[in-house]
Amino acid sequence: GGPHSCYMSDFMVGNAALCLLGFAVLSVNYRGSIGFGQASIDALLGNVGTMDVHDVQEAAVHVIQSGVVDSARIVVHGGSHGGFLSAHLIGQFPDSYMAACVRNPAIGFPAMAETSDIPDWSVPGY
DSSP states (O other): OOSSOOOOSSOOHHHHHHHHTTOOOOOOOOBTBGGGOHHHHHHHTTOTTTHHHHHHHHHHHHHHHHTSSOGGGOEEEEEEHHHHHHHHHHHHOTTTOSEEEEEEESOOHHHHHHHOSOGGGTSTTO
16 A cells, blocks of 8 residues: 555554465555654655655565565556556566556556545646
């Protein structure tokens, strides 16, 4: 999700379930997440789809290079802005991901301009 959210260091039942099924889970607070302050959020404006996507890709590459995951079995998933990121990751780095699960992705910008709770992210010059 996001960008007006962040991952906390709390127990997350969904991530725990994935771990019990044998998956490793990486939750990334990319630049623009609220956990890093307003300047970080503001930095993402005008850089959506590049800065945030590269932050997540760099985190994935770091974990892959650490050797704790199989680079041929990486899946990306997310909802809302996380869905947007997942769609961009699979598109910009198709050789990095085996599959993507994109839930309610924030990618329909004409519709978002009318219905979004964050129009400043959807309409240039809002």
